[in-house]
Amino acid sequence: MNPAELSSALLVVVQKVVADRGSDLAPTDVPLERPRNREHGDWATNIAMRLAKPLGVNPRELAEEIASGARAIDxxxxxxxxxxxFLNITxxxxxxxxLAKRIVEEGADYGRGDLYAGVPINLEFVSANPTGPIHIGGVRWAAVGDSLARIFEFEGADVTREYYFNDHGAQIDRFARSLLASWLGEPTPEDGYGGQYISDIAARVIADYPGDLFHIxxxxxxxxxxxxxxxxxxGDIKASLHDFGVDFDVYFHENELHDSGAVERAIQxxxxxxxxxEKDGAVWFRSTDFGDDKDRVVIKSDGEAGYISGDLAYYLNKRERGFERNLIMxxxxxxxxxxxxxxxxxxxGDEPYVNLEILIGQLVNLVRDGEPMRMSKRAGTVVTLEDLVEAVGVDAGRYALVRSSIDSQVDIDLELWGKHTPDNPVFYVQYAHARTHSVARNAAEYGVDRSAFDASLLSHESESVLLGVLAEFPRIVRQAAELREPHRVARYAEELAGAYHSWYSSCRVTPQGDEPITDVHRTRLWLNDAVGQxxxxxxxxxxxxAPERM
Structure with missing residues (x-):
């Protein structure tokens, strides 16, 4: 029985208890959670405490009535x-x-939900300016954004990953002047970009340009x-992201908004x-009427578009493309x-925080020998995606960036994340997965297969704990989607890996010595394979x- 099935069965009991009391209350759900102390049961609910006051009854008395009905649930x-x-249920x-058999049978679909079934979601992330390599802050969004997109899709959403390509404005002018100065051997412009990558790009421009640049x-x-x-x-940014496992469905060019008249249409x-x-020769958006702290200039007195004008046009463009939910990181x-x-x-006319959500992420530091690596794009010492991958690899880099809440600043210890030991969280989880496959291979050599399954044989305490953690996966994924917190999936994976390693130390899938193969071994193989899945x-x-060998 999974949590959803138990919750549904308990809801029937609760609704009957409420009806028997002559109340017109109509409970619609029974929340379940895992007790911190497993001796208290497999699941706990505070439903009696939630309903006691509106029913005008003592919560313990109500809980006893619900418990009586719950004991009759198969x-x-x-x-x-x-x-x-509280009501504790075992x-x-x-x-x-x-559950073990069900997981194996559902395979890659286990945990899949319908929270956002059919909902079109536009998820915009990274969107680093094309004036230099992606710095480590943008890399965090690459890992978190792509993971969140995968989680949304697992919950049924139709996700479009979008990159806003800022190819309009002053920073592009500074980039172009910096390239030109590098080619001419001039000092980097005071407000320009420096570093080896500027010299490299300038050299490639010369190599790619078919004409004669000297005489124009x-x-x-x-x-x-x-x-x-x-x-x-x-092109370099796209390639780096692709190598990091991140690809986008749409690369939206800011210039399109200005060239197509979209800005003018949004203002109209x-x-x-x-x-x-209009005031002082400029055109203003009366944003204070909608909660802003001051009104915003949309067209400056010199006729140039204000900063917010592109946002107006871009948001309207997304809504016109049919996106009900738009998230920007x-x-x-x-x-x-x-x-x-x-x-x-x-x-x-839309609903803030529903039709548009803004996710704010905190800073990331790469730490080597206890000291943060410094970065400055203009000085040319930017810490890039490539630096992270070179130091720890793609898997460890992605996992390290997604493992913590975006609300917290992250220090990534390159020595720790480069280790192939259980101290490294991603290694710990991947090793658990590889171990499930090792156990399965070993079982095949002994002749243990999944030809039989008797759920009642999974009665060891470590099996109860392991099954409890497995049952949590759908809820964790749903929470990660609802709260926009993919780190919950990472922390869950570590919890599951720990429960599996403990079970592995206590229960055998293969017989010892001359011990015959029994349905205990066969059933445990189902459980082992469920964990791997x-x-x-x-x-x-x-x-x-998820490597099968390590």
Whole structure:
């Protein structure tokens, strides 16, 4: 019996208890959680405490009534009341153990949900400016964003991974001037970009350009370096992300918004809604009417588009493409950005934090020998995606970046994450998965197969713990999707790996000595393979490989 089945069965009991009391309350769910102390049972619920006050009854008294009905549920071994009204439930071995067979039979679909079934979600992440390699902050979004997209898809969503290609504005001008200066042997412009990658890109521009750059005006030279250099830099960014296991469905060019008239159309839409006014020769968005701390300039007095104008057009473009939910991942320096975007959303008649969500991630440091590696894109000492991968590899890099909440700053110890020992969390989980395959291979050599399954034989304490953790996977995935927290999947994988290693030390799948093969061995093989499947599913959601040998 899985948690959803138990919750549904308990709901029937709860609804009857409520109806017998003559109440018109209509409970719709029974929340379950794992007790911290496994001696208290397999599952616990506070449903009696939630309903006691509206029913005007003592919570323990109500819990006793629910417990009486719960004991009659097929597969429930016991239901006991604890504390002020908690209900602790223990499943019989057969009901708990049946999960192992179900997991193996469902395979890669085990844990799949329908939270966002059919919902189109636009997930925009990374979107680093094409003026240099992706720095480590952007790499965090690559790992977290791609994992979140995988989790959304596992919950039924139709996800579009989108990269906003910022090829319009002052930073591109600075990039082009920097390339040109490098080619001419001039000092890096005061506001420009430096570093070896600038010299490398400049050399490639010269190699790729078919004409003669020496005998054209400087303005034309700069335009060549802009067009070709940006394309080369962005090609490098795409390749780096692909090698990191991250690919995008849409690369949206900011220039399209300005060249297609989308900016003007978005401003006109707001004008029609009465939220645009003119002052001091500029055009303003009355964003304070929608919760912003000040109104925003959409067209400057010199006729140039204001910063928010591109946001207006881009958001409207996404909505016109049919995306009900739009998520944007931004760095820690964008906290002040959220309020104006939510005002924009509301002004267009949409619901802030529903039609548009902003996820803010904290900083990442790579630590070597106890000291953070310094980075500065303009100084040319940027710590890049390639630096991380070279130090620890793709799997460890992705896992390290996704393992912690985005709300927390992360220090990645390159020595730790480069180890092939259980101290390294990703190695610990991958080794558990590889061990399940090793056990399966060993079982095949002994002649142990899955020709029989008796769930009641999975009665060892370590098996009860292991089955309990396996049962949690669908709930963990759903939570990760709801809360936008893929780190929950990583932490779950570590918990499952720990439970499996403990079980491995206590229970054998293969017989010892002359001991005959029994259904205990065959049934345990199902459990072993179930663990391997769930570990593979969890690692897959994180974009991390699940090796069969290590």
């Amino acid at each position: 597969g429930v071994a016991s239901a006991d009341v604890a504390g002020p009204g 499943l019989d071995a057969a009901a708990a153990g049946a 005006p400087r303005e034309e030279q700069q335009e060549v370096f802009r067009a070709v250099g940006v394309e080369l830099m962005f 839409r707001l004008r029609d809604l009465g939220t645009i006014y 931004l760095g820690a320096d964008h906290h002040g950005y959220v309020q104006r975007l939510m005002a924009m959303t509301k002004a267009f 769930v570990l593979a599913n969890a690692l897959g959601l994180l974009g991390v490989t």
